[in-house]
Amino acid sequence: MKYLRFLKPDTNQWSWGIIEKDSIIEEFSDSYFNSSEKNGFSLNLSQVKLGSPTLPSKxxxxxxxxxxxxxxxxxxxxxxxxxxxxxxxxxxxxxxxxxxxxxxxxxxxxxxxxxxxxxxxxxxxxxxxxxxxxxxxxxxxxxxxxxxxxxxxxxxxxxxxxxxxxxxxxxxxxxxxxxxxxxxxxxxxxxxxxxxxxxxxxxxxxxxxxxxxxxxxxxxxxxxxxxxxxxxxxxxxxxxxxxxxxxxxxxxxxx
Missing domain, CATH: 3.90.850.10 (Fumarylacetoacetase-like, C-terminal domain)
Structure with a gap:
């Protein structure tokens, strides 16, 4: 499984998700550190800007x-x-x-x-x-x-x-x-x-x-x-x- 953080093109907000079938992102309702629940939103990997996949405290x-x-x-x-x-x-x-x-x-x-x-x-x-x-x-x-x-x-x-x-x-x-x-x-x-x-x-x-x-x-x-x-x-x-x-x-x- 591939976890990623990405900038949603429609809202210009950062979100968290997983990659399904090589190129389709399924979005989580929260970060993958807090929840595994998906909110039903999906989009193509080519449509988004990637962020750092984690925001570490250190x-x-x-x-x-x-x-x-x-x-x-x-x-x-x-x-x-x-x-x-x-x-x-x-x-x-x-x-x-x-x-x-x-x-x-x-x-x-x-x-x-x-x-x-x-x-x-x-x-x-x-x-x-x-x-x-x-x-x-x-x-x-x-x-x-x-x-x-x-x-x-x-x-x-x-x-x-x-x-x-x-x-x-x-x-x-x-x-x-x-x-x-x-x-x-x-x-x-x-x-x-x-x-x-x-x-x-x-x-x-x-x-x-x-x-x-x-x-x-x-x-x-x-x-x-x-x-x-x-x-x-x-x-x-x-x-x-x-x-x-x-x-x-x-x-x-x-x-």
């Missing part, structure tokens, strides 16, 4: 979770997940524009698989984690790499508005443990890997994070990026594609 991101990316930056494989948070204000819809801030001279793309939380999760086990997951989507952990190096920690570098593109929709009933993932910039493949290479697998991540903080419906866990990250420049188009989900596309410009 994005919990995982650093150094692919072995090739760890080697790329000369780090050691961590003993436990390395976490940081991106604010909700960084979230960007599919098709939206990544804004390169004046403060940075190197902003990198980082294609990732994202987990979307279905219900409140606190101190759960890895065995129970699938019950708390709505589904999976594409994510780009945009990073001001030079600021990350200057600061010695990651908050400023990861938190600019538009630095958390997500979408195009959330796919449920998907095995996240063996998915091809790639990132293209202007059509050229820059990252290519598989989620089987994650150091800490999905269910372990969800459980680990829930031992630290309460995860709320709609919250996002970005699971880490493979090797090949690199800088973006004004005018670029960046695509994050994940097997079984689709393609998240964003353009780039300087503020």
């Amino acid at each position: 994005v919990v991101a995982v650093g150094l979770n692919y072995r090739d990316h760890i080697q790329e930056f000369g780090h050691q494989v961590p003993d436990h997940p390395i976490l940081f948070i991106k604010p909700s204000t960084a979230v960007l819809e599919p098709g939206g524009t990544i804004l390169l801030p004046q403060q940075s001279n190197q902003v990198d793309f980082e294609g990732e698989l994202a987990v979307v939380i279905k219900q409140t999760a606190y101190q759960i086990t890895a065995q129970d984690a699938p019950n708390y997951i709505l589904g999976y989507t594409c994510f780009n952990d945009v990073t001001a790499r030079d600021l990350q190096s200057i600061d010695g920690q990651w908050t400023r570098a990861k938190s600019f508005d538009t630095f958390a593109p997500i979408g195009p929709w959330i796919v449920s009933k998907l095995n996240p443990n063996r998915l091809q993932i790639l990132t293209r910039v202007n059509g050229t493949i820059r990252q290519q890997s598989n989620t089987k290479h994650l150091v800490f697998p999905i269910n372990e991540l969800v459980a680990y994070i829930s031992q630290i903080m309460t995860l709320l419906p709609g919250d996002v866990i970005a699971t880490g990026t493979p090797s090949g990250v690199g800088p973006l420049k004004p005018g670029d188009r960046v695509d994050v594609e994940i097997e079984g989900i689709g393609i998240l596309t964003n353009l780039v410009r300087k503020i």
Whole structure:
């Protein structure tokens, strides 16, 4: 099942729905986090503008979770997940524009698989984690790499508005443990890997994070990026594609 958030052309209001038969959207009476009741309204996918498929209270991101990316930056494989948070204000819809801030001279793309939380999760086990997951989507952990190096920690570098593109929709009933993932910039493949290479697998991540903080419906866990990250420049188009989900596309410009 594909869950999405979209702008209704007749009312110019955001709504929530699912995709049926590849292209027909069935609208929910409320968000899919609050209700599964449909209101009977349907329309074609080609008629709508997509929004971010969730409005998270927070994005919990995982650093150094692919072995090739760890080697790329000369780090050691961590003993436990390395976490940081991106604010909700960084979230960007599919098709939206990544804004390169004046403060940075190197902003990198980082294609990732994202987990979307279905219900409140606190101190759960890895065995129970699938019950708390709505589904999976594409994510780009945009990073001001030079600021990350200057600061010695990651908050400023990861938190600019538009630095958390997500979408195009959330796919449920998907095995996240063996998915091809790639990132293209202007059509050229820059990252290519598989989620089987994650150091800490999905269910372990969800459980680990829930031992630290309460995860709320709609919250996002970005699971880490493979090797090949690199800088973006004004005018670029960046695509994050994940097997079984689709393609998240964003353009780039300087503020």
